[in-house]
Amino acid sequence: MVIAAFRWGIIVDLKLSHVGFIDALYIEDGDDYVVGDTVRGHLTEFNPDMEKFWIRPPGQVPIADRYHRTPSGT
Secondary structure: OEEEEEOOEEEEOOOOOOEEEEEHHHOOOOOOOOOOOOOOOEEEEEEOOOOEEEEEOOOOOOHHHHHHOOOOOO
């Protein structure tokens, strides 16, 4: 469930030891995250220093993969 929505990311209550975080890089212009809404996603990482689980929405390419891809034809 969304507990806070900011332009820099979405905080999600996962009913786990720490909150979940959807990075702004995964938020598209047409996305409308509203406090109280239920969201789906893939748990991709836990960062103990930040005490957050990182979440990737369905259908989104992992951020690391985005940075490592080279344009075709190069």
